[in-house]
Amino acid sequence: MKKIIQNGTIVTASDTYSADILIENERIIAIGENLDYQGAEKIEAKGCYVFPGGIDPHTHLEMPFGGTVSKDDFETGTIAAAFGGTTTVIDFCLTNKGEPLQNAIDVWHAKSKDKAVIDYSFHLMISELNEDVLNQLPQIMDQEGITSFKVFMAYKNVFQADDETLFKTLVMAKEQGGLVMVHAENGDVIDYLVKEALDKGQTDPIYHALTRPPEVEGEATGRAAQLTGLAKSQLYVVHVSCADAVEKIAEARNKGFDVWGETCPQYLTLDQTYLEKPDFEGAKFVWSPPLREKWNQDVLWNALKNGQLQTLGSDQCSFDFKGQKDLGKGDFSKIPNGGPMIEDRVSILFSEGVKKGRITLNQFVDIMSTRIAKLFGLFPKKGTITVGADADIVIFDPTVERTISAKAHHMAVDYNAFEGMKVTGEAVSVLSRGEFVIRDKQFVGKPGTGNYLKRARYNQLLKSVDEKLTI
Secondary structure, eight states, X not given: OOEEEESOEEXXXXXXXXXXXXXXXXXXXXXXXXXXXXXXEEEXXXXXXXXXXEEEEEEOTTOEETTEEOSOOTTHHHHHHXXXXXXXXXXXXXXXXXXXXXXXXXXXXXXXXXXXXSEEEEEEEOSOOOHHHHHHHHHHHHHHOOOEEEEESOSTTTTOOOHHHHHHHHHHHHHHTOEEEEEOOOXXXXXXXXXXXXXXXXXXXXXXXXXXXXHXXXXXXHHHHHHHHHHTOEEEEOSOOSHHHHHHHHHHHHXXXXXXEEEOHHHHHOOGGXXXXXXXXXXXXXXXXXXXXXXXXXXXXXXXXXXXXXXXXXXXXXXXXXXXXXXXXTOGGGSOOOBOOTTTHHHHIIIIIITTTSSOHHHHHIIIIIHXXXXXXXXXXXXXXXTTSBOOEEEEEEEEEEEOOTTTOOSXXXXXXXXXXXXXXXXXXXXXXXXXXXXXXXXXXXXXXXOBOOOOOTTOOOSOSSSOOOO
């Protein structure tokens, strides 16, 4: 059935204007005034912004880590994302050395099958890059549409890859049209500092931050950027948390290197003192990179404003405070790393960014959706409001005020990292490919309706905005 969204203010990364949107067969078929909407369901958007659906490029749903598994799976995680105004997530598929890459991808397909309520895709972790792995990648890119690859520079003896693997991945990405993503922390130095702290009996959550100082993030970011320049390749630095890393990204971009940076809402609003909370409550705020001293927040906001950082991911990786985080009582290095961020990513960026004058309304759309779609091969089907694009649309009330709380959130985890934060602006209704997932702040979607997305190669558009993608 046709739908028409009426009387709203459409906001894209480049324009803000008043118009109606006509939807049919999952797509936007017309934008304008006085549209012929005979037989269409009317959706009133007066007083609201109409945004393209948010794209979260950084989630870890049902991910094994530290002897447990992240609490939100592809059902609860995507429901929470939808409530927050996100209509697409890209999750990280973890691989095992010595095993075919397709095995790992099949595991992630099984995790997501019949669960997701919005569209989703995968990044692929690269832990080794020998001839066998290299030979598998072109087929993975063609058949699975996975065109972004994650290399960990941290988590020694778990995920960490060496510099040779990173450089080979960059060379491969240049040749094949992939985008390399890095978790940029010096894992070797962190391993030394963690052992030193534990030997001294320093076991509280705050030592998670003190053993992962900003210098190790800045060093790794600079090293990855230099290798990218040497390979003449392309790099995306995930979850940038501090001035040290921003400086290295800006330096690389000023040299003309193809380097991009993502930050997260937790780094824009929370700081290192949260890890000092008594009674082990600081464990709620243990993730990597860790929270930084508060002054770094201004640097991150300025970097988003001036384009040195370009996107906002959630790094969603939720673990219950009771039963999971407490695995690290008496040893901070055993606290599962991660937090619940997927639901509040969009509203925090709007409230703390747009409402407080740190970024413009159009920058907000670019940071939470459009730029991500372009970098990760989803544009123009996703990330914008244009004729032919998927009807992934958020009707957003910019005036409503609410207080973030675990009692009201839709994630499966038992706490909220932003508990008590007051925000302005909320998604009222959310459509995924023209169908309501959230309607008047109520979930009306259905698990399994989210589609797996095959993505285009780096710097290529999807083959057509007017027809289904076939890679």
